[in-house]
Amino acid sequence: MAGVQGQLYLIGLGSNMRHWRIGPPSAVVGKAMAALEDACEVIAASAILRSAPVGPSAREYANAACVVRCALHPPAMLDLLNGIENAFGRRRIGQRWRQRTLDLDILLWSGGAYVDRRLIVPHREMRGRSFVLGPAARIAGTWRDPFTGLSVRHMHARLTKRRPLPR
Template sequence: MSQAMTAHLGLGSNLGDRRLQLEEALRRLHRREGIQLTRLSSLYETAPVGFLDQPPFLNLCAEIRTTLSPAVLLRTLLQVEQELHRVRRVRWGPRTIDVDLLLYGDRILREERLTVPHPRMTERPFVLIPLAEIAGEIPVPGTGKTVHQWRAEMGTPEDVVPLPNPLTLEQVTT
């Protein structure tokens, strides 16, 4: 393990009890050695992207402090997805849970299985809107723009709707 690093995750679910799936994913991540949840965005209901014939998603972003390397963190995220019965049948298809590594400090990584910053995060309102809540002033490495600047460029999408009663750190860390 190394020195603690701040990283940002995007989470989404559109199968089963979506809120419960997100809550359980966050709880499992927080319980893992080397991961501490520090902030959560609001919950948003969002339209699917890519494969459109599927239910709407619930999405949020989380900030963590981690001593895990990017590769080990990615493996941990994939393990949590598997534990919550994520099945990959159709690209951008329905899923119980999706956990993406969006940012890992100010690092830029281009590896076979891992690209950071997430390669499509600046194109996706369901990522940028919740991420701007918790990390708006953070520069997106390699772009010369902050999360807020990217968020402002996309305008106000109608298919990203904030929901009342967000998840709280207390709910998922106790």
Template sequence: MNSTVYVGLGSNEGDREARLVSALDALARIDAVAVLRCSSLFESAPVGPPQPRYLNAVVELECALPAQRLLCILQQIEKDLGRLPRESRWGPRPIDLDILLWEGEIVADPHLQVPHLELHKRRFALEPLAELAPEVTHPVLGLSVAQLLAQLDPQDVQRHESTQWPETPLTVTES
């Protein structure tokens, strides 16, 4: 059965936008996954130690894979795009792919938590997610993405003009 899944993309090393585009291309090549829509790009201050600013987006997928299988594929895409294991959990990275929401499902295992445990605290994830799915309900908190965003204190997140990223919000169609 196909589910709607929202994946957060982030990069703060190298050509950030090119890395996000490469990640989007890799997502589009996954069997049993279809990229439906992309948010705009957003630039944000990093969480954690001093490091470059992040570029973020959210992609809406239609997915016929189990959550743990998609996670493994996302981790391989990160590796393929230059992400190395790091000592610091909050350190800079060339690419970061996170499953944010999975069509009302809750996944709790040692390697994967869906919805993402920090989603409701992170404007850099909620802003692009709200662009695609403001009415989607957080299955644990019972609030819509728009309501979660409205509750957040201001954070250093702003829309970013893109040069390579698809026009937004993009609806992907078969060619």
């Protein structure tokens, strides 16, 4: 959707469940990027990476990140992302971190911070997740967290750097 004016968003994408029609999680993430492109202009997209599960889920994830330009403000963008998740069969019931067909998160927004009862940007758990920061650092490494002032690349390096063992 070329020529869209508006906000820039860094979006995290993840899947750890096969979709009956689309296929494995990596295909789900790829199709989700295409669905985003129907509503927004995709400026950059990372490769789709595999990562270990979080929480009680035993299934491996496919994760990616993309930067999109969209005329929507954060609450409307959240509604768009939730609509795409629902179209892919996402159901928000049960325990946290369970298997899911698709998970789309607003990680950062060009407008800085945004907080209301439904949405907090930057994403609260982004800073502690290498499976989020890794793909994001590849395409938006210089974007800064408005609360910490750290770039995505710096947050990823801090999270993944090897610390010497204590003596």
